[in-house]
């Protein structure tokens with residue numbers, strides 16, 4: 001069984017995941033750019049039953065996306081890093097920020113979302129582009 005631990009910058013907020021993510025994607029939307037401070041977000045979706053523990057304190061921020069669904073982001077109140085989030089429309093899953101694993105061998109994203117908001121130089125290769133119409 002694969003056990004992976006994601007944590008915030010200061011380390012007090014941690015999520016322990018077992019099993020493999022069901023989807024790994026990168027998102028170029030402006031909200032992900034704002035949230036991460038980077039030019040795209042990368043997230044791994046796990047089945048909720050594959051999250052073995054969430055430890056530490058977090059503050060949450062909810063945002064309604066273009067789909068009309070609410071996403072609730074959980075971030076460390078000390079260092080501000082978002083570690084995981086929940087989607088109102090998908091209660092059986094938890095999304096975890098891939099960077100929070102600090103593991104360059106983590107499975108690569110297979111899908112790229114919000115291509116139309118992508119910085120031109122942030123060009124993913126070998127990946128399926130999911131266009132929003």
Ligand SMILES: [Zn+2]
Nearest residue numbers: 008010076079
């Ligand atoms: Zn922290």
Ligand SMILES: [Zn+2]
Nearest residue numbers: 027028029032
């Ligand atoms: Zn996004």
